[in-house]
Structures are given as C-alpha cells and as structure tokens.
Amino acid sequence: MTWSTSELADLAGTTVNAIRHYHSLGLLEAPERKYNGYKQYRVHHLVRLIQVRRIAELGVPLSHVRADKDGVVVLGGLQQLDQCVQEEIERLHRARSDMAAILRDHAPAHTPRGFEALASRLSEADQALIHIFARLSAGESMSGLRQMVLSEPDAVRLEFDGLPSNADEATRERVAHRIVTLRGTWRSPDRPWSAQPGRWWSERDARRTISEALLELYNSAQQDVLSRARQFASEQKISLSA
Template identity: 50%
Template sequence: MAWSTRELAELAGTTVNTIRHYHRLGLLDEPERRYNGYKEYGVQDLVRLLRLRRLVELGMPLSQIGEVGTGGDSTPDALRQLDTELAARIERLQRARSDIAAILRDSAPADVPAGFESVAARLSEADSSIIHIYTQLYDEDAMTDLRHMVEADTDSIGDDIDALPPDADEETRQRLAERLAPILAQNLIDYPWLSDPVAHLSKTEHVTQQTFIDAVIELYNTAQLDVLHRASILAHEQLRIAREANGDD
C-alpha cells in the first residue's frame, strides 16, 4: 500500500504542512517518488509519523524528538525534564483558572492584579497600576499583606485622593493627609516590615527604590504626592509618640 502526502496526513491525523515541516527538520525521511514526481509513502513512513506524533502529544520539543525517538541514553532524563515542565505548566493553568473564577465571582476587571479581585472596586487606576508594579518588586508574602491593608481600609479617602486635582488648596491637602496618616500608622504597626522591606524584595534595593520613585511620579499628580508625603511624615510621628507612650524603643 502506498499513500500520497495528503493521504498520509489524513491517516495520521495531521496536516500536509506538518509532514513537510518534519521533512525539513530531518525527523521524517523523504520517501521515494512515483514516476510522476509525487511522493509515495509506505507503512514504515506511517509508523514513523505516528511515533513522532505520539512524542509531540506528550509535549516533547521537536529539537529533542530525534534523540528520544531513537531510545538514546538521554531519553529518561529528557522525559523527567518534560514531566517537570508539564507539572509547572499545569500549575500555571490551574492558577489561571482560579484567577478567572475570582474575577467572574467578584465582577472584577480582567486585568486586575492577581489576588486583588475582591477589592478591585476600591482601587483607582493609579492604585491598580502601582500594585501591578509591586508584584514585580515584592514577594508573595508582601503582596498578601498589601491586599489585607486594602481590605482593612474602609475609609473612602482613597476615592478622595484619587479625585484630588493638581491645584488642590492647602487646607484640602492637609485634611486628607491627616485622615490618611492614622491608616498608614496602623499599617506600620501591623506590618513592621514596611519600615525595612529588604527581606521581602524580589529585585535589588536600588532597582526597587528607583522603580517606585519613577512610578509614583508618573501615576500621581503633584497634589496627591504632597498628600502622601505629608501623611507619611504624620504617620511616623504618630507611631513615634505611641511607642514612647508604651515605653518601646
């Protein structure tokens, strides 16, 4: 029995282009041709093609199929490596499905930072953007703590800061800073690592600091930055007073 390229492709459940690609890579030998120049495949070609397809189904990269297909000494190691990669891929897919379920459950934007689906409605565009950047700068524990901070913040001050125009007056800035300061101070108490985050950094301290500075300058207007700066100073002062009152160092 002899088959044309199209017939072989249909029989093996693949495409003519795939067979031609295997020829170019040297994975499938070119068959003899008929008198009219058309390729003529036999049973051995079909078996070889089906073996190739089996390895592809397992997820084996084409670059490794030649060695694995011949049963070389590296075959077990290649299969173990492939199994590790597949396990990691499955984990990523399961995590993606879990994230999608959370997005649908909470009616959150599809591009919300992972883990922040339930609080997405509280995040301004700038806040969401900065959290996306944080995911590349801090470890998972830090991001979990950050989500808890957002969950615990029931004050509407986030909306007020988000709506603050660049030319906001002095009184408005100070009032917002004084509202925000206790929240920041409580975060510093609940999450001491905020004062020294080095242990939770995913990047170097220099890269983290420079990226943070660039991000906040780009994402927040001058009045918002002023409020954040004032609130930070006030929060640290409130924390110092509280510690002195408690006799802490």
C-alpha cells in the same frame, strides 16, 4: 502495498504539509517514486510517521527529535519535558483560579492577583502601585497589604482619590491630617519591605522604585499630601503602614 502522500496523511491522521515538514527535518525518509513520479510510501514510512506524531502529541519540540534507521530519539529525554509540562499545568491552574476570581467579582482583567474583591475600591493609580508592590515584595507581605487596603476608611480613600492637582493649602493640610489620624494610607515607600529571595534588588532599591512610582502615578497635590502625612506621622511617631 504502497500509499500516496495524501493517503499516508489520512492513515496517520495528519496533513500533507506536515509530512513535507517532517521530510525537511529529516524525521521521515524520502520514499521511492513510481515511473510517473508519484511517491510510494510503505509500512515503515507509516510507522515512522505515527511515531513522530506520537512524540509531537506529547509536546516535544520537533527540534529535539532525531530519527535514523534505528528509530526516533528525543534529545535530552522526557524528564525535562515532564517538568516543563508540570510547570505549565500549575500555571494554567493559577490562571483559571485568577479568572474565576475576576469573573466572580466583576473585576477588570488586569486587577492585581488577590485584590479582585477590592477592585471597586482601587483607582487605576492604586492598582498600578499594587502591581509594583507585588513584584518587589515577598509573597507573605501581600496579605498584609490587602488588609491595609480593605481597612482604609472610605472617607479618606474617596477624598484622596478625588484630590485635584490644584487643591489649596487648607485642603492638603486637612487631608494629610485625616490620613494620619485614621492611619488611612498604604501608599508609602516606608512600609515594611522584604525583598524576594534571589532577586537582584535590595530594600533600598525597592523603596526607591516605590518612590518613583508615587511621583509618576499620583498628581502633585496627592504627592504633597502623602509627603505631609509621612512628616506628621514621623513627628507623632505614628506608623502609616502598621
């Protein structure tokens, strides 16, 4: 018994285009043709097609599959693929957990991981800075940062967020003193840093990156207030990041 291309596709649960693609990759040998030019696929074609389909269902890239008269071979074996699949499963679990937190707290999709419940307290600049913190610092330090953000007094946060770039001298001085008095800011390159193992940057690189981010993310008055707060804290030997 023989089958046409469309009949073979139906039997194997695939498409005519897929069969043509397998032919082009050398995974399925060309069949004989009838006198009228129509292809005649036989049982061994069906078996080979089902084998290739089975391997494809496992997620093996077809570029890693070879076929000859002895059968179908996966180059490099399945161990490496299994590791990749496991890593993808873990990534999807993390993604689903993150999405659940975002939906639960009605947070923007780009909210930094772990800060979903605090999203309403964070300006766009604050969220951007936290994203950079997360990339540069070791994972365990992020729990400390979350606590610092959570404990920042609302009065300090709202006044700092609403500070216009043309704020007068008295306002800048007052806000800076309030930050020091209430230890109300985590926006500082002087917080304790711990570079992630295996990364190319040093503690110095991390501090410089945060300093550049502060210059770009916050307006001139906010930058001035943060600078004054660090100066006041230094004079009084107070840590703003403790």
